[in-house]
Amino acid sequence: MKHLTLADEIVVLMLEDDSGQVHPACTPVATTAIAGGILMELALQGRIDTDLTSLFIIDKTPVGDALLDETLIEIAAEPTQQSSAWWIDTLATRHGDLIDRVLARLVTAGILREEERKFLWVFSRRAYPQVSGREEREAKGRIMSVLFNDEVPNPRDTLLLGLAKTAGILSTILSEEEVEKSAARVDEVVALEEIGRSVGLVARQVREAVTAIMMTPYP
């Protein structure tokens, strides 16, 4: 893996250090965040562009990453131009295995290990502890840098912050006081990128739908 894509980075950030599992707070929107990360990476690599209403291909040349290139083909095959929010929702819905695919590639790249762990003494489930933790520390460091200095943020870090906010992991990176202190800056930076706004919108809709289901009483 040449470098971690935004989709890779948000998965690393969503994993709990202790359990090697996706943080429960992230689970409902994990696939949404990954779909957003894929589109963000394609935008940064000059393959797609967006405006207030549409997402469109500007260069069909493969980037050399299977996940990104498959998505590029999928976008090219869609006969009608759609918004970035539509694509985030559609990719997350069509590809429920996105998190498994990203976990697998992170294991192949030597960033995560795959382990079988017992829970409740009997049941087994896969855990994905980090090999060194360096990638997580680096991503967290970039997020902290965006939040706590007044530099104009670079596009990659702006988009990463958008994913972190969407996934609900800022409260795991920051103290309560830091969350409060940085709230305005988070909103200001995330709003700069159209795909960042869209992934936040889709994630809110997913969370609302999950909440509605949980609140529906059993007959």
Add this chain to the structure above:
Amino acid sequence: MEITSKIDGDLSVLLLGGRIDAASSASLDHAVNAAIGGGIRHLVLDMSQVGYVSSAGLRSILLAAKNAKAAGGGVAVFGLQASVAEVFNVSGFGKIIPIAADDAEARRKLVG
């Protein structure tokens, strides 16, 4: 995209024409880098002839602001057409890059 420049000390006014999108953003990047490399610290972007800005275009403008700030200056814009103003408003770009009514106000916002 057409770009013409007017230099006034360490300030340059770049008149941009057409669209600022993925296809043209490299031209903007090049013009900005050339200006800053040549000692320009303050950039005023005359957007009166720009009819469309995509996300890639916004990224280019943001990068210009980042690089100008690193050089001890900044970027201001003026002359936003309605559709472009909407893009700037929705993305909150005005919080990062001053939006002025005209060239004179843009210069005031940058250099006082």
